Amino acid sequence: MNRYLTFIAIIIIAASCKPKKIETQSELGDVDVTSIVAIGGNSFAGYSDDALHREGQEYSIPSIVLSRMEGSNQFNPFSQPYLSSSSDGINLNGNSKLILGYKTDCKGVTSLSPIRKATSGNLNDLNNWIYGTDGPFYNLSIPNLKSEDLNNVGLGNPANGTGNYNPWFSRIASNQVNSSILSDAAALNPTFLFLSVGQDEITEFAKTGATGTVLTNAVFYNNLQNIAATIPNAQGVISKIPNVLLTPYFNTIPYNGLTLDSDQATTINSVFNPIGITFQVGDNGFLIEDASEPFGVRKMVEGELVLLGIPLDSVKCFGMGSIVPIPDRYILSLDEITAIDQLISLYNNEISSYAAAYNYALVDPTQTYLSLQSGIVYNGVSMSTEFVSGGAFSLDGLNLNPIGNALLANQYIKAINNKYNARIPLAPVTNYPGVYFP
Amino acid sequence: MPSISKILIALCFAPALSWSQGYQVNLQGQAQQGMASAGTGLIQDAASVFYNPGGMSFLDKSEIIGGMSPTFSNGIFTEANTDEFARTTSPVGTPFAAYGVYKFSDTSKLSLGLGIYTPFGSTVEWEEGWVGRFAVTRLQLMSIFIQPTISYKLADAIGVGAGFIYSYGKVNLQKDLPLQFQNGDYGSVELAGTGSGFGFNVGIYFEPTKWFSAGLTYRSQVNMNLKKGTATFNIPNSLEDKFPSGSFTSSLPLPSVMTLGLAFKPTDQLAIALDINHVGWVAYDTLAFDYEQNTESLEDTKSPRNYENTFAFRLGAQYDFTDKIIARAGLSYGISPVSDGYVTPETPDANRVSYTVGMGYGISDRLKIDASLLYTQVSRTDRNLETNLEGTFKVMAFAPGLSISYIFK
Numbered sequence: 004m005n006r007y008l009t010f011i012a013i014i015i016i017a018a019s020c021k022p023k024k025i026e027t028q029s030e031l032g033d034v035d036v037t038s039i040v041a042i043g044g045n046s047f048a049g050y051s052d053d054a055l056h057r058e059g060q061e062y063s064i065p066s067i068v069l070s071r072m073e074g075s076n077q078f079n080p081f082s083q084p085y086l087s088s089s090s091d092g093i094n095l096n097g098n099s100k101l102i103l104g105y106k107t108d109c110k111g112v113t114s115l116s117p118i119r120k121a122t123s124g125n126l127n128d129l130n131n132w133i134y135g136t137d138g139p140f141y142n143l144s145i146p147n148l149k150s151e152d153l154n155n156v157g158l159g160n161p162a163n164g165t166g167n168y169n170p171w172f173s174r175i176a177s178n179q180v181n182s183s184i185l186s187d188a189a190a191l192n193p194t195f196l197f198l199s200v201g202q203d204e205i206t207e208f209a210k211t212g213a214t215g216t217v218l219t220n221a222v223f224y225n226n227l228q229n230i231a232a233t234i235p236n237a238q239g240v241i242s243k244i245p246n247v248l249l250t251p252y253f254n255t256i257p258y259n260g261l262t263l264d265s266d267q268a269t270t271i272n273s274v275f276n277p278i279g280i281t282f283q284v285g286d287n288g289f290l291i292e293d294a295s296e297p298f299g300v301r302k303m304v305e306g307e308l309v310l311l312g313i314p315l316d317s318v319k320c321f322g323m324g325s326i327v328p329i330p331d332r333y334i335l336s337l338d339e340i341t342a343i344d345q346l347i348s349l350y351n352n353e354i355s356s357y358a359a360a361y362n363y364a365l366v367d368p369t370q371t372y373l374s375l376q377s378g379i380v381y382n383g384v385s386m387s388t389e390f391v392s393g394g395a396f397s398l399d400g401l402n403l404n405p406i407g408n409a410l411l412a413n414q415y416i417k418a419i420n421n422k423y424n425a426r427i428p429l430a431p432v433t434n435y436p437g438v439y440f441p
Numbered sequence: 442m443p444s445i446s447k448i449l450i451a452l453c454f455a456p457a458l459s460w461s462q463g464y465q466v467n468l469q470g471q472a473q474q475g476m477a478s479a480g481t482g483l484i485q486d487a488a489s490v491f492y493n494p495g496g497m498s499f500l501d502k503s504e505i506i507g508g509m510s511p512t513f514s515n516g517i518f519t520e521a522n523t524d525e526f527a528r529t530t531s532p533v534g535t536p537f538a539a540y541g542v543y544k545f546s547d548t549s550k551l552s553l554g555l556g557i558y559t560p561f562g563s564t565v566e567w568e569e570g571w572v573g574r575f576a577v578t579r580l581q582l583m584s585i586f587i588q589p590t591i592s593y594k595l596a597d598a599i600g601v602g603a604g605f606i607y608s609y610g611k612v613n614l615q616k617d618l619p620l621q622f623q624n625g626d627y628g629s630v631e632l633a634g635t636g637s638g639f640g641f642n643v644g645i646y647f648e649p650t651k652w653f654s655a656g657l658t659y660r661s662q663v664n665m666n667l668k669k670g671t672a673t674f675n676i677p678n679s680l681e682d683k684f685p686s687g688s689f690t691s692s693l694p695l696p697s698v699m700t701l702g703l704a705f706k707p708t709d710q711l712a713i714a715l716d717i718n719h720v721g722w723v724a725y726d727t728l729a730f731d732y733e734q735n736t737e738s739l740e741d742t743k744s745p746r747n748y749e750n751t752f753a754f755r756l757g758a759q760y761d762f763t764d765k766i767i768a769r770a771g772l773s774y775g776i777s778p779v780s781d782g783y784v785t786p787e788t789p790d791a792n793r794v795s796y797t798v799g800m801g802y803g804i805s806d807r808l809k810i811d812a813s814l815l816y817t818q819v820s821r822t823d824r825n826l827e828t829n830l831e832g833t834f835k836v837m838a839f840a841p842g843l844s845i846s847y848i849f850k
Contacts, residue, residue: 022818022835024526025519103679115679383575383828384619394619428524431572439623440677 029073032425035194035238036072039081040141041065042153042188042230043199043242045206046368046411047144048171049083051397051404052117054100054124055146055171056092059397060085062405062435065142065197067412068419071427083142084175086128093124095147095170100124101398103391103440109320115441117391117398129170134177143188145171149204150218150226154233156183185233196239197415198363200227201350205343206247206401210310212332213339220349227357240419241358243351245368248308248343249376251390252400253335256309261287261324271325282325289324292331300328308335311390311400364415364422371411381410382433394437405435465561465696465720467753467773468510468536471811471844475799476757477771479714481656481702484646486809486846487540490556490590493656493702494602496646497542497592498552505541508844510813512536516565518786520572520832521824527571531564534840554590556604559583561695565787573786574617576828578629580787584610584665584695588642598649606640610665612693614787618684622677632689632730634670638663640695654704662697662724666690672732683738690731696748697721709761716755722748722778744827746785748778757797769799769813777821784823789834791821809846815839 041047041063048055049063060066066081086093092100099121106116134140147169152158159176160168176182177190188196201223208217218226247253263271263282271282278298280290288303303309313333317323335343351367358365375395378387386407387393390400395407403411409430416427470488473480480492487504489497512534519526538558545551566579585608592602611634618628644658667690674684698721704714725748731741757771772794779790795817802810816839824831 020837020839021515021528022517022820022837024517025833025835027519027524029524105679380827380829382572382830383616429522431520431523431525433572433575433619434525434570436625437619437621439621439625441623441679 040193041197044148044203053399054092474813475769479716483704495644510842514838628676634667694724767801
C-alpha cells in the first residue's frame with residue numbers, strides 16, 4: 004500500500020514541476036525617473052495614418068519606451084494629451100485617420116486602399132483645450148513641430164491667426180497666450196528628456212517636393228540650444244532625423260510608371276517629338292514639370308521620386324504624367340534629393356554635437372529605416388518599407404505604425420541602457436498592432 | 442489500492458507536452474523503459490519485436506504485452522532581451538505499444554511477432570498570444586507503426602529477425618499569421634494531413650554465454666508522405682484570394698536508428714544493459730510545404746531544419762529481488778540532432794540526460810505488470826535563423842508507464 008502511495012506522490016510532485024522563467028533583472032541604472040518629459044513632433048505625439056488618433060498616441064515612441072521601464076510606474080500610463088477613445092482621429096484639414104478599405108478609382112476598379120475612417124474628423128478633438136481637465140502633460144510632443152516653435156510664447160494662441168500658431172499646442176498648453184513648449188516643460192522640472200526635433204520640418208520640406216524653405220543648420224542648432232538653456236540639468240535621449248526618403252511615401256510609385264502601348268506611344272510622340280521628347284512602347288518615365296528645361300517639361304529619370312500625395316486619378320484617367328506634366332510639388336528631382344540628403348546630414352551633425360555637448364544618449368532612426376529597407380524578420384514576421392504590406396509604416400506612408408514605433412523604441416532603449424547603465428528590457432515588437440485588414 | 446485510472450485522471454489536469462530527442466519518442470516496453478530504454482542486447486519480453494527482432498526467437502513462450510506511457514511535460518520560453526515569457530499548454534502525450542510473439546512450440550526455432558507502437562510523435566501547444574505565435578502555436582504529430590515480424594534461431598547462441606513496417610501518421614500544424622482583422626485579432630493557418638510510409642526493422646542477437654549477450658539492429662528510415670493535406674486559412678475577407686484554403690503536400694522523414702546493445706549478467710539476479718543508438722536525423726533537412734494553389738502571397742515554403750545524425754547512450758540495470766519482484770533503473774544521454782540556429786518552438790531540442798526507474802511484478806506465472814517512470818529536462822538558448830526568435834527554452838518532462846503481459850503456458 005505504502006509503495007503505491009509513494010509512487011503516486013512521486014508522480015504528482017513531478018507533474019506539478021514546471022520549469023522556471025530565466026531570471027532577469029530590469030534595472031533603470033542611473034536614469035533619474037523623477038520627471039520624464041517628451042518633446043518632439045509627429046513620431047513622439049503618435050501621429051500616424053495621416054491623423055492624430057488614440058491608438059497612435061498609446062503607442063507613441065516615448066510611451067512604448069516608458070512602458071518597458073519597470074519602477075517608473077508613475078509614468079504608466081504616461082501622461083499624454085489623449086483624444087477620446089471613441090475619436091476617429093483628426094488632422095489639420097479636419098480629416099479622420101486613414102484605414103484600409105475598398106476604393107473605386109476613376110476607371111471603376113475597386114481595390115484595397117487607404118480611405119478615411121469617417122467622412123470627417125471631429126474638429127472638437129482638435130479645438131478643445133484639454134489642459135484644464137487632463138493636464139499637465141508629460142508628453143508635450145505635437146505634430147508639425149518646428150525647431151523655432153520650441154521657445155515660441157503664444158504658439159498655442161489662436162488669436163495669432165492661421166499659420167502663426169499650432170493648434171496641436173493650443174490643445175495642451177497650460178496657457179494658450181503665455182506659454183511655450185519649453186516653458187510648459189520647464190514647469191514640470193524634468194529630470195529626463197525625450198527629444199526629437201527637426202524631423203517634421205525636414206519631412207514637410209520633402210513631402211512638398213522640396214518647394215518650401217528650411218532653416219540653416221546653424222539656426223537649427225541655436226533653436227536646439229534653447230532646450231538646454233531652459234532645462235539645463237536634465238538627462239536625456241535625443242533622436243537624429245531619419246532619412247525620410249526611405250519611407251513608402253517616396254518609394255511606392257515608380258518613376259517609370261507610364262506604361263504605353265504602341266497607339267498611345269504614337270499619339271504622345273506626335274505631341275512631344277517636336278520638342279525633343281520621345282516615348283517608347285512599354286515603361287516610360289513620367290512627364291514632369293521642370294522650369295530649367297526649354298519647354299518647362301521633361302521625362303523623369305531613374306533615381307527620381309514620385310510622392311504618394313500625387314492625385315492618382317489624374318494620373319490614371321486624366322493624362323497627368325503623360326500629356327499633362329506632373330507638378331513639381333509631387334516630384335523630387337535628383338538635385339532635390341541630394342539637397343534633402345545634405346540637409347538631413349547637416350541637421351544630424353548639429354544634433355550629434357548637441358547630444359555630445361549636453362551628454363544625452365543619441366538615437367539614429369535611419370538605422371531602423373535602413374534595416375526595414377533591406378527587410379527584416381522579427382519572430383517570424385517579415386517587415387519592410389513596402390507600402391501597407393511592409394507592416395511597419397502607417398497608412399500615410401510617412402509615419403511608423405505601432406509595430407514600427409516598437410522597433411524604433413528599441414533603439415531608444417538600447418541607447419538609454421548604454422548611456423545610463425540601465426537594463427530596460429526591449430519591447431516585444433510583434434505584440435504591437437500593425438495594419439488592420441477589412 | 443488506489444486504481445491506476447484514478448492516478449491517470451489526477452494527472453490529466455497537469456498541462457503537459459511530450460518531447461523527446463527530435464520528435465522521436467523512446468517509450469517502448471515498460472521493462473526496457475525502466476532501464477533507460479536499453480533492450481537490444483537483453484531479451485526481456487515481447488517488446489523484442491521492437492528492440493531486437495533477432496532476439497525474439499529466444500523467448501521461451503508465446504506472449505502478449507500492452508502498455509502505455511502518458512507523457513507529461515511543461516515547457517517555458519523566455520525571450521532574449523524583452524524578458525517576455527510563455528508556457529506550453531500541451532495535452533498529455535499518449536504513446537502506447539502492444540507486442541505479441543507467437544511460438545509454434547517451446548522448442549520451435551521460428552517465432553512470429555507483431556508490434557503496434559508509436560515511435561514518433563508529440564503535441565506541442567503554446568499559450569495564446571505568445572511571442573513565437575507566428576512560428577507555431579500548436580503542432581500535433583502522431584505516428585503508428587505496425588510491424589509484423591519473423592525471427593529465426595540459427596543456432597543456440599544466435600538469432601536473426603526481420604520485420605516489415607507499415608506506418609500511418611497525422612500532422613496538424615497551426616500558427617498565427619501577421620495579418621490583423623479589424624478588431625486586432627490575428628489571422629491563422631492550420632495545415633492538417635495524414636500520410637503513410639513503409640520501412641523495416643532487422644536485428645541479430647547473440648548470446649554466447651549465460652552472462653553476456655549482444656544485439657545489433659537497424660530500423661530503417663520511414664518517409665511519411667502527406668499526399669493531400671488541407672490548408673485552412675482564417676484571415677480577413679479582403680485577403681482571401683491571396684491565401685486560398687486548399688490542398689498541400691509535404692513529407693516528414695522518420696529517421697533510421699542503428700543500435701548496438703550489450704548485456705551482462707554477473708549474477709542470476711543482476712542484469713546490466715547498454716544500448717548505443719545512432720539516429721539518422723540527417724534525413725530531416727527541410728520541412729517543405731507545397732501548396733496546390735500558389736499566389737503572390739502564398740508561395741511554397743521550405744524551412745531549413747538541417748538536423749544532424751546523433752548518438753544516444755542508454756545504460757540500465759535490473760535486479761530480481763524475488764521471483765516476483767524486479768527493480769530497474771537507468772540513465773541515458775542523448776545528443777541533440779538540432780544545430781545552433783535551427784532550434785524551433787515545435788521541437789526545442791537539446792542534449793539531454795534522462796533518468797528512469799522501473800519495477801516488474803509477477804502476479805502469477807502468466808500475468809506480469811511492469812511500471813516505469815522517466816524524467817528528463819532540457820534547456821536550450823538559441824536564435825532561430827529563419828524566424829529570428831531568440832531566447833531560452835526549458836522543458837521538464839516525465840512519463841510514467843504501465844504495461845501488462847500475458848504469457849501463454
